[in-house]
Amino acid sequence: MALLRRSPHLLKPLTPPPPxxxxxxxxxxxxxxxxxxxxxxxxxxxxxxxxxxxxSVETSAKELMTFFTDMATMRRMEIAADSLYKAKLIRGFCxxxxxxxxxxxxxxAGITRKDCIITAYRDHCIYYCRGGTLLGTFAELMxxxxxxxxxKGGSMHFYKPNNGFYGGHGIVGAQVPLGxxxxxxxxxNKEDHVSFALYGDGAANQGQLFEALNMAALWDLPxxxxxxxxxxxxxxxxxxxxxSPSYYKRxxxxxxxxxDGMDALAVKQACMYAKEHAxxxxxxxxxxxxxxxxxxxxxxxxxxxxxxxxxxxxxxxRDPIERVRKLLLAxxxxxxxxxxxxEKEKRKExxxxxxxxxxxxxxxxxxxxxxxxxxxxxVEACGADRxxxxxxxx
Amino acid sequence: MASIFQGIGxxxxxxxxxxxxxxxxxxSAPRFHLEKKGSFLVVRSDGKMSNxxxxxxxxxxxxxxxxxxxxxxxxxxxxxxxxxxxxxxLREGLEEEMDRDPRVCVMGEDVGHYxxxxxxxxxxxxxxxxxxxxDTPIAENSFTGMGIGAAMTGLRPVxxxxxxxxLLLAFNQISNNCGMLHYTSGGQFTIPVVIRGPGGVGRxxxxxxxxxxxxxxxxxxxxxxxxxxTPYNAKGLMKAAIxxxxxxxxxxxxxxxxxxxxxxxxxxxxxxxxxxxxRPGEHVTILTYSRMRYHVMQAAKTLVNKGYDPEVIDxxxxxxxxxxxxxxxxxxxxxxLIVEECMRTGGIGASLTAAINENFQDYLDAPxxxxxxxxxxxxxxxxxxxxxxxQPAQIVTAVEQLCQ
Numbered sequence: 001m002a003l004l005r006r007s008p009h010l011l012k013p014l015t016p017p018p019p020x021x022x023x024x025x026x027x028x029x030x031x032x033x034x035x036x037x038x039x040x041x042x043x044x045x046x047x048x049x050x051x052x053x054x055x056s057v058e059t060s061a062k063e064l065m066t067f068f069t070d071m072a073t074m075r076r077m078e079i080a081a082d083s084l085y086k087a088k089l090i091r092g093f094c095x096x097x098x099x100x101x102x103x104x105x106x107x108x109a110g111i112t113r114k115d116c117i118i119t120a121y122r123d124h125c126i127y128y129c130r131g132g133t134l135l136g137t138f139a140e141l142m143x144x145x146x147x148x149x150x151x152k153g154g155s156m157h158f159y160k161p162n163n164g165f166y167g168g169h170g171i172v173g174a175q176v177p178l179g180x181x182x183x184x185x186x187x188x189n190k191e192d193h194v195s196f197a198l199y200g201d202g203a204a205n206q207g208q209l210f211e212a213l214n215m216a217a218l219w220d221l222p223x224x225x226x227x228x229x230x231x232x233x234x235x236x237x238x239x240x241x242x243x244s245p246s247y248y249k250r251x252x253x254x255x256x257x258x259x260d261g262m263d264a265l266a267v268k269q270a271c272m273y274a275k276e277h278a279x280x281x282x283x284x285x286x287x288x289x290x291x292x293x294x295x296x297x298x299x300x301x302x303x304x305x306x307x308x309x310x311x312x313x314x315x316x317x318r319d320p321i322e323r324v325r326k327l328l329l330a331x332x333x334x335x336x337x338x339x340x341x342x343e344k345e346k347r348k349e350x351x352x353x354x355x356x357x358x359x360x361x362x363x364x365x366x367x368x369x370x371x372x373x374x375x376x377x378x379v380e381a382c383g384a385d386r387x388x389x390x391x392x393x394x
Numbered sequence: 395m396a397s398i399f400q401g402i403g404x405x406x407x408x409x410x411x412x413x414x415x416x417x418x419x420x421x422s423a424p425r426f427h428l429e430k431k432g433s434f435l436v437v438r439s440d441g442k443m444s445n446x447x448x449x450x451x452x453x454x455x456x457x458x459x460x461x462x463x464x465x466x467x468x469x470x471x472x473x474x475x476x477x478x479x480x481x482x483x484l485r486e487g488l489e490e491e492m493d494r495d496p497r498v499c500v501m502g503e504d505v506g507h508y509x510x511x512x513x514x515x516x517x518x519x520x521x522x523x524x525x526x527x528x529d530t531p532i533a534e535n536s537f538t539g540m541g542i543g544a545a546m547t548g549l550r551p552v553x554x555x556x557x558x559x560x561l562l563l564a565f566n567q568i569s570n571n572c573g574m575l576h577y578t579s580g581g582q583f584t585i586p587v588v589i590r591g592p593g594g595v596g597r598x599x600x601x602x603x604x605x606x607x608x609x610x611x612x613x614x615x616x617x618x619x620x621x622x623x624t625p626y627n628a629k630g631l632m633k634a635a636i637x638x639x640x641x642x643x644x645x646x647x648x649x650x651x652x653x654x655x656x657x658x659x660x661x662x663x664x665x666x667x668x669x670x671x672x673r674p675g676e677h678v679t680i681l682t683y684s685r686m687r688y689h690v691m692q693a694a695k696t697l698v699n700k701g702y703d704p705e706v707i708d709x710x711x712x713x714x715x716x717x718x719x720x721x722x723x724x725x726x727x728x729x730x731l732i733v734e735e736c737m738r739t740g741g742i743g744a745s746l747t748a749a750i751n752e753n754f755q756d757y758l759d760a761p762x763x764x765x766x767x768x769x770x771x772x773x774x775x776x777x778x779x780x781x782x783x784x785q786p787a788q789i790v791t792a793v794e795q796l797c798q
């Protein structure tokens with residue numbers, strides 16, 4: 001990993017800061033620094049039927065700080081959700097994203113809010129990166145009114161339409177044709193934007209994926225298929241489920257790229273490359289080689305099908321936050337203490353959001369019947385005891 | 395089978411209810427607009443109804459009926475209609491909506507260059523282009539999903555299943571994504587898709603191509619289901635379905651595509667949730683939809699000759715049921731016969747029976763009789779196929795038994 005040094009004159013702040021606020025102002029001075037820094041990705045990209053992009057990624061201090069801050073928030077968010085689940089405040093299914101944060105943040109860095117993202121049920125962090133709030137996340141997880149889907153969706157149904165995030169889907173693989181539909185609409189409206197349809201290594205064996213791939217390739221739709229390969233489809237390892245675990249090659253006539261999904265900068269580079277490619281040549285498959293520390297969901301301990309050594313090994317060698325931390329320290333963008341302070345600050349933010357979410361009330365009982373149909377087009381609703389039958393004609 | 399005469403002799407036909415002559419059967423063409431001011435009716439479980447907004451509801455009912463009073467007016471306005479076949483009416487409705495709103499697009503197998511396996515989309519691809527009238531590969535699950543994804547961003551796709559039975563492959567997309575997304579997102583998305591296709595028992599098409607999917611889709615929350623039966627309501631329902639913000643499944647019937655009728659030249663839309671009064675009567679309410687309407691009307695001829703006066707209602711809206719029209723009819727006749735092509739178990743008739751029993755039990759003089767298709771896969775042999783669905787003779791017998 002060859003890291004290039006920045007020019008030394010940027011090391012010192014321009015004006016000597018007052019001693020008490022030195023740490024803070026040092027961070028602020030650098031976190032808004034957009035001078036380009038070139039970093040090399042951990043491993044080169046592997047291409048299938050395409051020319052892989054260069055290993056050198058351009059970034060900046062500001063961007064790296066954003067990566068760190070956001071990933072720290074996301075990590076905290078998921079760990080907090082774990083505790084809330086164990087405290088029985090979150091019920092049902094809760095699929096946590098810790099370990100995979102680099103995919104969400106790298107993708108966000110490489111695209112615009114007009115590009116669409118759609119994913120499956122491991123959606124908390126992608127929702128957050130697309131402009132979701134911590135309050136919206138926790139309130140939704142706890143089924144409260146202030147949740148991003150008014151408490152009616154739950155963990156698997158987070159959406160942010162105005163920022164191009166289309167959810168949030170519970171059935172494995174069903175979101176991929178939807179993603180192709182998003183790309184179809186973009187082509188129909190002649191927009192210069194792309195759609196990213198995310199799925200996992202488990203979903204990669206779904207037929208509808210290949211159907212969608214065929215259609216996207218047939219009509220040159222600006223769809224990018226991202227396989228977040230965390231190597232386990234719930235309890236089944238990828239080599240036990242797929243004859244060919246090289247998911248980036250499975251598109252056959254559709255080009256593919258294998259990316260180190262624990263390296264946010266590699267993800268960013270790949271997404272920028274993919275966007276450019278998709279707008280010119282149609283669909284592309286990106287395989288993000290990533291890992292989840294938690295089990296498939298909170299009901300899965302995650303240790304029956306993999307060893308603890310494996311998990312801790314990945315955590316030590318490839319953790320995305322640690323990688324960015326090392327980059328920040330190596331480039332003197334921030335000190336160890338500053339980064340710890342940021343983490344503490346984010347932890348507090350998350351705790352505050354949880355406290356606020358806990359105060360949020362449950363949805364009204366009348367909410368049971370709202371949004372079944374769009375208002376004004378003939379809703380028929382009846383109470384559980386069949387006493388409140390209504391027939392509404394527009 | 396369904397030649398319709400507009401407006402002429404309306405008064406005479408209705409007054410002589412005992413001597414029934416098919417030539418004088420009037421199907422007048424009331425004009426509806428979908429955007430009505432909000433008027434609602436609260437139907438309590440004991441069947442009593444109260445008007446939410448008095449007066450407005452009454453007007454609605456008058457329009458819904460093949461109005462005796464309206465007929466003269468209708469005849470002057472729509473004397474110049476044009477005659478066409480049902481599939482042409484569907485196409486006309488679709489084309490008008492595509493002209494009106496650039497977001498409306500069609501996708502399905504062989505809808506573009508081939509013109510549609512039942513010619514519903516003929517001529518649309520040369521006019522609107524290959525992207526707007528999209529020929530998809532044979533991948534129902536994913537092109538339905540694609541349509542729903544496009545609808546999430548604001549497009550208004552009309553998804554065609556070449557045969558309704560094929561849409562079973564897309565059931566997950568229809569149930570989970572189409573029906574539920576508006577709810578699970580807390581109202582952030584609307585899915586204004588129209589899913590349409592021919593279903594029902596045809597002429598010896600075999601078991602897999604003679605399916606009635608109304609029963610499978612009816613319990614999906616969030617979707618609306620309508621069934622068209624005449625060129626008039628086919629065009630009207632198609633337009634209404636496209637304009638609706640809710641996902642609508644439009645059930646057509648393979649054997650009804652060549653029905654001929656004169657429809658108005660001016661633009662009209664049928665209300666998605668309203669039932670159609672086909673023949674007002676006094677003795678028994680016969681509820682039906684789609685092709686069975688014609689079997690019922692055939693039986694009605696015989697019944698009238700035998701001295702009965704059946705009230706025939708084409709329910710059209712399979713989800714939600716138009717309990718208002720149906721309720722009014724039950725209050726009048728006190729006897730209900732449901733004639734449907736759906737399967738006996740868990741079909742539309744079963745749900746309708748339950749709904750009427752719960753809401754209008756006090757008004758029923760006899761248990762509801764429901765004639766549905768047999769719970770068997772549709773056989774290939776012609777005679778056996780005839781036995782699976784309800785025939786006019788059975789309807790006559792059922793009415794006679796009911797009216798004893």
